[in-house]
Amino acid sequence: MSESQQREMHWQKTRSLMIIHLCIWFFFSFVVHWFAKDLNAINFIGFPLGFYMAAQGSLFAFVVQLFIFVKQQDKIDREFGMAEDDNA
Amino acid sequence: MSLKLKGDFIDNLPKIYGLYTGGFLIFVLLMALLEKNGVGADTIGILFVGFTIVIYAAIGWLSRTMQVDAYYVAGRQVPPVFNGMATAADWMSGASFVAMAGGIYMGGHAYLAFVVGWTGGYVLVAVLMAPYLRKFGCYTVPDFVGTRYGGNTARLLAVLVLVIASFTYVTAQINATGTIASRALQIPFEMGVWFGLLGILLCSMLGGMRAVTWTQVAQYIVLIIAYIVPVIWMSNKQGFGIMPQLAYGDAVARITELEATVGLGTLAKVAAPVDFPGLKALATAHNAPGDGMAAWKFVTLAACMMLGTASLPHILMRYFTTKSVRAARNSVAWSLFFIFLLYFTAPALATFTKLQILDPSLATSIIGKSIESVMALEWIQKWHEVKMVAIVDANRDGILQLNEFFMRADIVVLATPEIAGLPYVISGLVAAGGMAAAMSTADGLLLAIANALSHDLYYKVIDPKAETKKRLIVARILLIVIGGLGAFVASMKLTGILGAVAWAFCFAMSGLFFPLVLGVWWKRANRAGAIAGMAVGLGVGTWYLYMVKWGGMTPWIGLDHLRFGIVGASASLIAMVVVSLMTKEPDAETQAMVDEIRIPKGETVLGSH
Numbered sequence: 139m140s141e142s143q144q145r146e147m148h149w150q151k152t153r154s155l156m157i158i159h160l161c162i163w164f165f166f167s168f169v170v171h172w173f174a175k176d177l178n179a180i181n182f183i184g185f186p187l188g189f190y191m192a193a194q195g196s197l198f199a200f201v202v203q204l205f206i207f208v209k210q211q212d213k214i215d216r217e218f219g220m221a222e223d224d225n226a
Numbered sequence: 227m228s229l230k231l232k233g234d235f236i237d238n239l240p241k242i243y244g245l246y247t248g249g250f251l252i253f254v255l256l257m258a259l260l261e262k263n264g265v266g267a268d269t270i271g272i273l274f275v276g277f278t279i280v281i282y283a284a285i286g287w288l289s290r291t292m293q294v295d296a297y298y299v300a301g302r303q304v305p306p307v308f309n310g311m312a313t314a315a316d317w318m319s320g321a322s323f324v325a326m327a328g329g330i331y332m333g334g335h336a337y338l339a340f341v342v343g344w345t346g347g348y349v350l351v352a353v354l355m356a357p358y359l360r361k362f363g364c365y366t367v368p369d370f371v372g373t374r375y376g377g378n379t380a381r382l383l384a385v386l387v388l389v390i391a392s393f394t395y396v397t398a399q400i401n402a403t404g405t406i407a408s409r410a411l412q413i414p415f416e417m418g419v420w421f422g423l424l425g426i427l428l429c430s431m432l433g434g435m436r437a438v439t440w441t442q443v444a445q446y447i448v449l450i451i452a453y454i455v456p457v458i459w460m461s462n463k464q465g466f467g468i469m470p471q472l473a474y475g476d477a478v479a480r481i482t483e484l485e486a487t488v489g490l491g492t493l494a495k496v497a498a499p500v501d502f503p504g505l506k507a508l509a510t511a512h513n514a515p516g517d518g519m520a521a522w523k524f525v526t527l528a529a530c531m532m533l534g535t536a537s538l539p540h541i542l543m544r545y546f547t548t549k550s551v552r553a554a555r556n557s558v559a560w561s562l563f564f565i566f567l568l569y570f571t572a573p574a575l576a577t578f579t580k581l582q583i584l585d586p587s588l589a590t591s592i593i594g595k596s597i598e599s600v601m602a603l604e605w606i607q608k609w610h611e612v613k614m615v616a617i618v619d620a621n622r623d624g625i626l627q628l629n630e631f632f633m634r635a636d637i638v639v640l641a642t643p644e645i646a647g648l649p650y651v652i653s654g655l656v657a658a659g660g661m662a663a664a665m666s667t668a669d670g671l672l673l674a675i676a677n678a679l680s681h682d683l684y685y686k687v688i689d690p691k692a693e694t695k696k697r698l699i700v701a702r703i704l705l706i707v708i709g710g711l712g713a714f715v716a717s718m719k720l721t722g723i724l725g726a727v728a729w730a731f732c733f734a735m736s737g738l739f740f741p742l743v744l745g746v747w748w749k750r751a752n753r754a755g756a757i758a759g760m761a762v763g764l765g766v767g768t769w770y771l772y773m774v775k776w777g778g779m780t781p782w783i784g785l786d787h788l789r790f791g792i793v794g795a796s797a798s799l800i801a802m803v804v805v806s807l808m809t810k811e812p813d814a815e816t817q818a819m820v821d822e823i824r825i826p827k828g829e830t831v832l833g834s835h
Contacts, residue, residue, distance in 0.1 A: 184475025
């Protein structure tokens with residue numbers, strides 16, 4: 139593969155990863171809270187689920203999501219030789 | 227500890243801050259010992275706030291520099307975890323520390339939109355912005371806008387948005403430092419404001435970003451200890467164990483039960499005493515999310531806080547200080563982790579405090595008790611004196627009902643240790659934590675403003691030939707002038723802590739969100755489009771805020787003055803896309819530059835910058 143093809147592929151994968159993570163973000167930011175009232179009927183480790191998601195659940199999801207994102211993006215960078223030197 | 231030996235200092239960071247944390251804990255124990263031996267509460271408060279400020283100032287002094295790279299971006303060598311802590315302190319303001327739990331206490335589920343918004347925004351920062359801005363290699367956010375789109379108009383518009391958003395925010399922070407300093411040191415509020423500013427400038431003036439970075443790490447450590455220790459203590463006392471964040475589900479359910487018995491929502495509204503401004507009686511259920519309009523209000527507020535997070539320059543510029551693009555990305559994840567520690571504790575704190583006040587089976591409860599006995603409580607008297615708590619026996623039965631007890635939401639965090647009957651050393655610790663939170667945010671904001679003016683306005687536009695020394699002197703003079711202006715505005719007490727903060731987010735997202743995102747993700751975005759995006763976004767947002775807040779206009783579909791960013795940012799997006807498509811695409815050089823920022827490897831776009 140030529141350098142420009144590598145770059146093209148790298149950006150395509152980066153973009154797909156971005157879209158996936160924004161979908162997850164959208165779900166935990168908006169979708170679950172839209173249904174908070176209904177979710178409150180469900181008990182989750184002692185909490186009403188609607189309250190739990192706003193007070194903790196979504197926050198957990200964001201933190202875990204970001205650490206996974208870092209790993210995934212780094213893998214893409216390395217796959218196409220676009221990563222920085224490790225000792226940089 | 228010599229900060230001159232750069233390599234050594236960076237390598238030894240875990241050790242240095244480990245010692246610092248240990249030292250701070252020893253200081254707390256020492257204070258507890260003093261309290262046991264009869265030293266007064268006031269002295270302990272003064273020692274807590276005074277001692278921590280002296281430490282921050284010392285770090286600021288040790289980090290002094292005359293190098294441009296160190297002054298603007300801390301030499302680009304801050305490790306991800308430490309940058310994460312610094313960002314968390316930069317981020318968590320007086321509003322997060324002081325006002326958030328109080329907001330949840332008064333507003334219940336609806337207020338949790340702030341908690342969700344102020345964490346979820348970091349997903350946008352990591353995925354859309356930070357790594358690319360780091361690769362770009364700029365000193366300031368307007369630097370990116372000015373170079374990506376070219377031309378002074380775009381650069382100056384970005385400076386304008388930055389100044390409006392950050393200045394709105396910084397007055398609220400200086401206000402908070404003033405409030406805390408005046409209470410802890412027993413000086414008038416106006417003096418407290420100037421005292422707070424002095425502390426802030428001591429941290430940032432001599433060392434710029436380098437000094438702010440290392441003081442912010444120190445401030446994070448103080449603020450997180452100060453926030454979490456009282457909650458764990460209180461929870462342990464009430465039998466919820468030492469991980470209260472995971473175990474307060476029962477407390478939420480218990481509050482919902484109690485709300486019915488104390489008549490929340492059915493009692494008649496009693497007017498708060500007129501000479502006690504800003505006090506409220508609890509009238510919103512803790513956990514009663516609605517659907518339809520209520521759900522819409524929740525998600526739009528969260529959206530404003532998220533897009534605002536991803537556009538606020540004092541946050542974005544923290545990621546210019548890492549060693550590499552990978553480190554910048556990593557650092558966003560760590561930032562969110564450190565922020566998360568406080569934010570998932572705030573709802574627990576609000577819940578416990580409410581339980582303390584409502585639950586008749588707890589000794590601390592006041593609702594349903596005789597007014598005489600409640601008025602005799604020390605914390606009630608103390609906060610009543612400073613007009614932050616009020617009791618009105620509206621039905622003259624001598625018993626305190628829920629609608630007869632008024633307090634300022636802001637005091638929940640500061641008063642909780644007293645309500646729970648914890649020793650005074652905890653209150654001193656909390657005051658030091660609140661001070662650290664407000665100071666660190668004010669530092670970051672002041673630096674963002676002063677750097678944009680000194681780098682983008684002065685150096686890039688007015689005097690491009692200025693020498694390093696002159697540039698850094700101008701930067702420092704601006705820092706003092708802007709700090710002074712901020713303190714002056716704050717001393718006039720124009721804004722409550724939270725209103726101003728939400729506005730800052732809305733201003734930032736109206737003017738900067740789309741020009742920044744599309745600058746990376748849409749090659750076709752050009753100068754005319756960016757200018758239109760910033761001008762229209764800021765203009766429409768400001769107009770809408772004015773019309774809704776003062777002009778008597780009915781908000782569109784529930785988008786009130788806290789949510790004006792939705793209107794501004796939508797206008798900005800439309801203007802930017804339409805104008806970009808109507809005008810010529812960017813030249814080949816600019817397109818190549820965009821390609822370059824999309825890959826981590828290689829030199830930064832701005833070279834040695």
